[in-house]
Amino acid sequence: MEKPRRPPPRRDDDRKVIAGVCAGIARWLGVDPLIVRIAVVILTVASGVGLPIYIAGWLLLPPADGSPAIAARLRARPGAWQIGAGVGCLTLGGLLTIRELGLWWSDAIVWPFVLAAAGAAMLWRQTAARRAGPEPTRSPRDGVQTVEHEPATVPATEEPALAADERPPLGSALPQRLRSVYQGGFGIALVVGAGLLFLQANGALSGARDLVLAFVVVALGLGLILAPFWLRLARGLRDERNERIRSQERAEVAAHLHDSVLQTLALVQKRADDPRAVATLARRQERELRSWLSGAPAARPDECLADALRAAAEEIEEAHGVPIEVIAVGDHDLDERHRALVAAAREALANAVRHSASDEPIALYVEVAGGRTEVFVRDRGQGFDPDQIPEDRRGVRESIMGRMARHGGTAAVHSTPGQGTEVELVLDD
């Protein structure tokens, strides 16, 4: 029997002191984190290699939440660090050249100014990034492929993977916040350091040196004494915050279940004598629950083609009690021509509901790709001969074919008596 493979080491955020490297390695080795920490401290004090090893671990080990390691994230933004380092080297080289040529004011002024400018640039960049807000996440409705309104026969386990992937993980904003704090803190440190350097270079700190030294020594001592208590307090606060978040999520789920599922179940009990009404209620609830579980944004039937078609299908389904399965691959802005396409599809759906004489679900399939929008409405009903449509029946000729032709599209009806009907609508950009 094959022995299960041990997962690779990860940083441990739950028991971390700095970055969770020692705790992660300890978990991987199955030992107490204190042992690894002592080993790293001894390696750092004895030979200095402990610190590089720790930094390498911080860069290379992925965090426990499954996101990629820092080094992998840097690789995902090719050239970013090289550009930053290159600009830094060029700037420093230019400054040293100017200094060597004698076109220099004073070391006591220029270097603090350079440091302050670097710090201010970091602060400005971080502030600008915060103002711009987080990077937009891909919406399921904007994706290349969205499959919704799956038939009721599809088991819950076959929920599209997209739904789970699109939902942001709990606490996903934390790395962004930490990065923001780090950048802001580093920028402030640079500016403060530049100020201190300027004061020191100009002799303004000579009187305060003894006082600052005493303050630093006392602060270090207090820090060493209070560090364990502070760490325990920080962990307690973090655990309490996590528990509060979990509790809020539970409350939110409970409230949603009460407002939607329980209400629908009550309605189902009341209308148990009407199978069509019960089926309609169940399908509406299914759609709503799937949408909620996938974390999809609110539908925009006035802006998106797929949402407009879904809305039309829901409307006809609720009016006639015949299930309509909608499958959408891609999406398109809802301009005037695509509004006409939606109207034609709606008419085709209404015809299918009225004339197919079948309780089988009607399929509405829409695909947007390569500048072409195709919509298919299929039923498994009795079918008909398209050539036998009376001249005075304007539904297919005007509302579907005529409308599509007027907006530069095409419509075709494929039907065979006894085998159902398919209406094909095509619109090119």
Next chain:
Amino acid sequence: MSRPDLATLITGLSVLALGTVLLLDQAGQVSLDFGSLAPIVLTVVGLVLLVGGLAKRDGA
């Protein structure tokens, strides 16, 4: 004949220029000390890094 890669070309030229300066120093034509050598080395390293980074970003 394939066109030379711009990043590689600039890197090569930068290193060539640095080598020439060092050679001139060795031959006694110029006198380099740390104050004058450091900016040259930093500029060459910065140029190589910047060009490499930009090439990677554009090729991504």
